[in-house]
Amino acid sequence: xxxxxxxxxxxxxxxxxxxxxxxxxxxxxxxxxxxxxxxxxxxxxxxxxxxxxxxxxxxxxxxxxxxxxxxxxxxxxxxxxxxxxxxxxxxxxxxxxxxxxxxxxxxxxxxxxxxxxxxxxxxxxxxxxxxxxxxxxxxxxxxxxxxxxxxxxxxxxxxxxxxxxxxxxxxxxxxxxxxxxxxxxxxxxxxxxxxxxxxxxxxxxxxxxxxxxxxxxxxxxxxxxxxxxxxxxxxxxxxxxxxxxxxxxxxxxxxxxxxxxxxxxxxxxxxxxxxxxxxxxxxxxxxxxxxxxxxxxxxxxxxxxxxxxxxxxxxxxxxxxxxxxxxxxxxxxxxxxxxxxxxxxxxxxxxxxxxxxxxxxxxxxxxxxxxxxxxxxxxxxxxxxxxxxxxxxxxxxxxxxxxxxxxxxxxxxxxxxxxxxxxxxxxxxxxxxxxxxxxxxxxxxxxxxxxxxxxxxxxxxxxxxxxxxxxxxxxxxxxxxxxxxxxxxxxxxxxxxxxxxxxxxxxxxxxxxxxxxxxxxxxxxxxxxxxxxxxxxxxxxxxxxxxxxxxxxxxxxxxxxxxxxxxxxxxxx
Amino acid sequence: xxxxxxxxxxxxxxxxxxxxxxxxxxxxxxxxxxxxxxxxxxxxxxxxxxxxxxxxxxxxxxxxxxxxxxxxxxxxxxxxxxxxxxxxxxxxxxxxxxxxxxxxxxxxxxxxxxxxxxxxxxxxxxxxxxxxxxxxxxxxxxxxxxxxxxxxxxxxxxxxxxxxxxxxxxxxxxxxxxxxxxxxxxxxxxxxxxxxxxxxxxxxxxxxxxxxxxxxxxxxxxxxxxxxxxxxxxxxxxxxxxxxxxxxxxxxxxxxxxxxxxxxxxxxxxxxxxxxxxxxxxxxxx
Numbered sequence: 001x002x003x004x005x006x007x008x009x010x011x012x013x014x015x016x017x018x019x020x021x022x023x024x025x026x027x028x029x030x031x032x033x034x035x036x037x038x039x040x041x042x043x044x045x046x047x048x049x050x051x052x053x054x055x056x057x058x059x060x061x062x063x064x065x066x067x068x069x070x071x072x073x074x075x076x077x078x079x080x081x082x083x084x085x086x087x088x089x090x091x092x093x094x095x096x097x098x099x100x101x102x103x104x105x106x107x108x109x110x111x112x113x114x115x116x117x118x119x120x121x122x123x124x125x126x127x128x129x130x131x132x133x134x135x136x137x138x139x140x141x142x143x144x145x146x147x148x149x150x151x152x153x154x155x156x157x158x159x160x161x162x163x164x165x166x167x168x169x170x171x172x173x174x175x176x177x178x179x180x181x182x183x184x185x186x187x188x189x190x191x192x193x194x195x196x197x198x199x200x201x202x203x204x205x206x207x208x209x210x211x212x213x214x215x216x217x218x219x220x221x222x223x224x225x226x227x228x229x230x231x232x233x234x235x236x237x238x239x240x241x242x243x244x245x246x247x248x249x250x251x252x253x254x255x256x257x258x259x260x261x262x263x264x265x266x267x268x269x270x271x272x273x274x275x276x277x278x279x280x281x282x283x284x285x286x287x288x289x290x291x292x293x294x295x296x297x298x299x300x301x302x303x304x305x306x307x308x309x310x311x312x313x314x315x316x317x318x319x320x321x322x323x324x325x326x327x328x329x330x331x332x333x334x335x336x337x338x339x340x341x342x343x344x345x346x347x348x349x350x351x352x353x354x355x356x357x358x359x360x361x362x363x364x365x366x367x368x369x370x371x372x373x374x375x376x377x378x379x380x381x382x383x384x385x386x387x388x389x390x391x392x393x394x395x396x397x398x399x400x401x402x403x404x405x406x407x408x409x410x411x412x413x414x415x416x417x418x419x420x421x422x423x424x425x426x427x428x429x430x431x432x433x434x435x436x437x438x439x440x441x442x443x444x445x446x447x448x449x450x451x452x453x454x455x456x457x458x459x460x461x462x463x464x465x466x467x468x469x470x471x472x473x474x475x476x477x478x479x480x481x482x483x484x485x486x487x488x489x490x491x492x493x494x495x496x497x498x499x500x501x502x503x504x505x506x507x508x509x510x511x512x513x514x515x516x517x518x519x520x521x522x523x524x525x526x527x528x529x530x531x532x533x534x535x536x537x538x539x540x541x542x543x544x545x546x547x548x549x550x551x552x553x554x555x556x557x558x559x560x561x562x563x564x565x566x567x568x569x570x571x572x573x
Numbered sequence: 574x575x576x577x578x579x580x581x582x583x584x585x586x587x588x589x590x591x592x593x594x595x596x597x598x599x600x601x602x603x604x605x606x607x608x609x610x611x612x613x614x615x616x617x618x619x620x621x622x623x624x625x626x627x628x629x630x631x632x633x634x635x636x637x638x639x640x641x642x643x644x645x646x647x648x649x650x651x652x653x654x655x656x657x658x659x660x661x662x663x664x665x666x667x668x669x670x671x672x673x674x675x676x677x678x679x680x681x682x683x684x685x686x687x688x689x690x691x692x693x694x695x696x697x698x699x700x701x702x703x704x705x706x707x708x709x710x711x712x713x714x715x716x717x718x719x720x721x722x723x724x725x726x727x728x729x730x731x732x733x734x735x736x737x738x739x740x741x742x743x744x745x746x747x748x749x750x751x752x753x754x755x756x757x758x759x760x761x762x763x764x765x766x767x768x769x770x771x772x773x774x775x776x777x778x779x780x781x782x783x784x785x786x787x788x789x790x791x792x793x794x795x796x797x798x799x800x801x802x803x804x805x806x807x808x809x810x811x812x813x814x815x816x817x818x819x820x821x822x823x824x825x826x827x828x829x830x831x832x833x834x835x836x837x838x839x840x841x842x843x844x845x846x847x848x849x850x851x852x853x854x855x856x857x858x859x
Contacts, residue, residue: 029857188855202848206838207651226851231841233650233832238676242643245636249616249647252634253655254839257647275637368852370845377839406839407632408652410611417627417635418619426582426627427635 003033003058005177006065007131009124010051010082011074013044016124019149020072021052022360023128026145026189027137028056029362032182036475037360038064038551043214043298049078056135058182062326062361062475066553068092069177070134072127079105091173093130095123106173113164118157125158129165136175139166188363192356192472195327195368196286197222199334200258201230204373205284207250207257209235209243211265214298215288215357219260240265244272244285251281252416254377254406256338260286263305264295270312273347277317279416280394280402280441282341282348284334289353289471289522291549300549301354303471303522306531309349310500316438318445320348321500322453325474328367329497330356333453335371340451342376344444345401351499353522355551356472378403383412392423396436400443449501457510459485459492465565466514468507468540470496470528472551473520479554480561489562499531508536516568519543520557541568577604582627587695591742591768591779592621595689596628598745599660602752603629606656613656616645618670621696622662622689622768639669642677642686646826649682652837653827656756657683663690667703667723674725678732678761682826685755685762688725689742691770692777699773709776726805729763730798730818736762737801737818741786742769743779747814754816760825767812782812789815796820 007024009017018039025035036055042048053068055061068086073079073094079102086092092105101107108130114122132139139162146158190198196219200208208227210220224234233255237243240261247257261269266287276283287309291302309321320340324330334350341348378384383391383405391412395402402423407414415425420437422428456474459466459481469477474495481493494510496503511517511532517540519528526543533539544560546552578600586592603613615626619638626633632655636644641659649657659666666674666688677684693711694700701711703723710717729737736758740748748766755762767782793815795801801818827833 026857186856186858188852189857190855194855198851201851202843204843206841207647209647226854228832230843230847230851231832231838233830233838235647235650235830237643238672241640242673242676245640245643246647246650248636249634249644250651250838252644253648253651253837255651271637272640275640279636362857365852365856370848370852373843406652407614407648408611408655408837410609413610413630413632415627415633417633418637419635425633426580427624 003056003179005069005135005179006053006055006067007070008051008053008068008082009072009074009127010049010078011124012047013041013050014046015074016121017050017052017074020124020128021054023142023145024131025054025360027132027141028054028179029187029189030141030145030184031137031179032184033058033179034060034362036061036064038355039358040550041299049081056179060362063479063554064551066556070131072131074110074123074127091134091176093127108168113168114161117161117164122157122161125161126165129162130169130173132162133166133169133174134176135179137179139163186365188365188368189360190327190363191218191358191360192327192330192352193218193358194222195330196260196334196350196352197226198368199331200284200338201226201232202331202371203335203338204256204375205258205338206232206255207247208232208259209237209246210260211237211240211243213262213265215290215354216260216262216265216286218357219286219288223258223260240268241272244269244283245275247283248272248276248279248281251283252279252407252414256282256342258284258286260288262288262290263292263308266305266312274313274315274317275418276347277313277315277319278418280345281416282345284337284341284348284350286350286352288357289351291547297549299354301472301522301551302547302549303353305351306470306499306527309351310531317441318344318346318448319500320344320346320448320498321351322348322498323351323471323496324356325471325495325497327359327361327363331368333497339374344448345404346444346448351471353472376404378405379409383409390424393425394421394423394437394440396423396440398443399447400440401447445501452501452503453498455503455506456495456497457492460490463490463492463514465516465518465561466492466494466510467518467520467561468494468496468528468532469520470499473522476552476554476557477520480557483554483558484561487562489565491561502531502535504535507532508538511536511538511540516541516565518561518564520552522546522551578610578630580628580630584628585624586621587772589771590621591691591770592625592689594742594745595687595748595766595768596625598748598752599625599687600629601745601749602756603631605749605753606756608656612654613658614648616641616648616657616659617661618665620662620665622660623665625660639665639673641665642670642673645684646677646680646682649684649827650830650833651839653833654837658685658687658756660687661689663688663692663704664694664702667725671703675728675732678729678734680826681735681760681823683759685752685758686764687752687755688763688765689768690725690765691768691774693770693774695770695773706776724806725763725765726817727802730802730805733823734763735760735820735823736816737805738764738816739812739814740764740766741782741814742766743783751816759821760823767814785812786814787811789813789817
């Protein structure tokens with residue numbers, strides 16, 4: 001990448017860092033460039049130490065960076081925490097009296113300028129004006145974007161604030177990180193959570209329920225905004241237990257249904273997940289992971305629920321677990337989850353996390369295609385009946401999938417029971433019938449396995465090592481691999497989009513081909529490494545683990561991998 | 574000659590169980606609606622009472638312990654034309670599902686809830702339920718229950734439930750009539766049915782209920798919320814049965830929810846142009 005500028009806007013919750021970051025992001029896209037935005041925030045409503053980091057580049061970016069080239073600290077009290085990550089050649093701004101600025105920090109009267117623009121809350125927009133001039137972007141470029149967000153008098157104040165910031169920067173720092181004008185292409189601006197909701201809605205989701213919990217709430221928000229125009233009904237449930245039971249009820253009545261939550265909420269949903277397994281009702285659960293156990297670090301990221309997701313629930317039942325690694329995959333896999341859950345009549349879990357949830361990027365509209373929605377409900381003459389004219393909801397079939405009709409159809413009744421049941425859905429304690437029904441449900445596993453989304457392998461066919469990751473680490477691992485390649489370390493990478501049914505054969509072949517394998521995971525225990533061992537019998541060399549609540553970054557991951565490869569080689573000799 | 578809604582499913586209730594007359598009343602009430610079996614869904618949780626739907630030939634959703642109401646709500650939201658009736662026990666609805674009971678009433682969906690209230694956990698063999706009387710000795714409370722009983726009717730009235738009634742299991746006519754009215758009521762309707770447990774509850778027997786129960790006086794004005802509340806708390810001396818509180822006119826959840834209605838959710842399509850419009854909202858164009 002020729003251009004690669006990392007801009008960090010930091011402040012307390014409520015200071016408008018999101019608005020300023022969003023403005024800078026869209027300016028970059030308007031100028032024909034690309035961006036990746038990550039958010040780091042504390043679990044509080046006002047104050048705290050939050051940041052919104054926008055990485056601008058001349059090629060699509062799919063990972064954040066730790067080092068900031070441009071820091072805008074709205075609250076100078078945060079500087080001791082923020083300055084260590086500023087590049088030595090970078091720029092740092094904060095609202096300080098000129099004499100009080102520590103070395104390397106430019107004092108800017110942000111609030112003073114904001115007041116003269118009409119309101120002290122516009123300090124963030126003044127700051128955005130400075131950033132624009134640092135990037136050499138004319139302020140007029142911001143006017144159209146501001147007009148999308150603001151109206152009337154407040155729009156005028158915003159326009160004034162951005163000009164005051166730009167004028168201050170003129171001559172002092174203008175054009176220090178020049179962003180040349182490039183050919184503009186229409187781009188979608190999408191977050192991970194939005195993409196999950198959009199994919200579900202595009203996949204025919206018609207019912208959603210949830211109880212707010214970070215980072216799942218963003219998906220619920222997306223569903224409640226995007227869903228209704230497409231006929232989706234949303235309900236805020238009294239708790240997560242109710243949410244998934246509602247989704248299952250709606251699904252019994254024929255609606256594609258989804259819930260979204262985080263680990264603690266999912267823990268409450270597990271009872272109902274098992275119900276979905278027993279009733280064979282399709283349902284999709286977004287599990288936005290964050291560090292645990294219990295309440296953990298509520299607004300930070302982690303991947304501690306892989307083992308939980310694939311094994312959650314009492315009793316044995318087939319399921320599908322997908323782990324999107326980008327906003328594009330979030331969209332595609334949410335759609336796939338809707339289709340697949342219904343096709344196989346199983347619950348499907350979408351494993352996301354706070355990092356992916358809050359990541360915002362510019363994406364190619366072609367990566368958000370309108371895909372067909374293929375309903376599997378049987379109606380009218382297609383409803384199968386036995387010799388007595390009864391519809392058997394749980395008819396024994398070769399593939400384990402029984403034709404699904406919905407209540408309300410004349411001449412049939414649909415009977416679903418959480419107790420073990422016979423083909424007609426009615427409760428039974430007959431042991432022979434139990435065996436037949438268990439085996440019917442289990443037959444669906446073969447169908448699910450046959451449709452497994454293969455892991456995505458990239459890199460040299462004979463590298464020094466292979467890195468395995470699932471979910472949100474996809475972009476970070478890809479970029480770390482490129483950094484390593486520039487340093488002469490040949491490494492391959494595998495991204496698992498589907499973690500259950502586990503793609504055992506492919507993973508087995510890859511581990512055996514490369515010899516040295518590491519997993520890259522935002523957890524301490526190396527859950528993917530354990531899963532690979534359990535499912536393939538192969539032991540990986542180790543896990544590059546990060547569990548401080550923050551996402552991996554390409555530079556730090558590349559460095560760690562290099563050391564691990566060296567250490568592995570040394571111990572072998 | 575079997576009735577309209579009879580099934581051939583083997584019955585596992587104890588001989589003499591109060592569930593039998595309640596089952597007869599449910600069938601009578603459903604028959605009185607004139608609905609065909611495919612237009613009705615019976616939803617239940619877990620417990621002996623929760624097995625009732627298996628003995629009625631309609632659509633059945635027999636879910637998890639305590640979770641009948643959220644499932645029923647969503648079924649009603651998905652297909653508002655279905656007649657949705659929840660029939661389950663006191664442990665299920667007031668214990669494990671207490672939170673859902675509260676919020677179901679707040680929402681006011683057009684669902685009728687029949688609670689088989691026998692003041693005991695029967696299927697788990699004799700523990701006290703949320704409605705057990707103080708001092709009652711159950712298998713886990715050898716020295717007697719010390720917590721105050723949950724007053725379902727008073728709670729329902731306090732939350733604004735538009736139809737609150739109590740019945741007596743052995744009075745099939747009354748129970749069926751109250752159930753019929755509950756189903757006809759537009760909005761959430763509760764019928765709490767005093768039901769003996771012939772195996773585990775030696776106190777609250779048919780005889781005891783027969784002695785304690787009395788019909789709500791003819792001159793009781795069911796729209797008088799204050800009086801209804803007072804009646805709902807009457808327990809130690811005599812127990813009023815009949816319609817304690819009734820107030821029509823509160824909009825149902827389905828009426829006020831902006832997305833619920835025709836067509837039912839299963840019949841709604843996902844037009845490509847609408848999907849495209851959703852995507853294009855995020856498009857930053859020159």
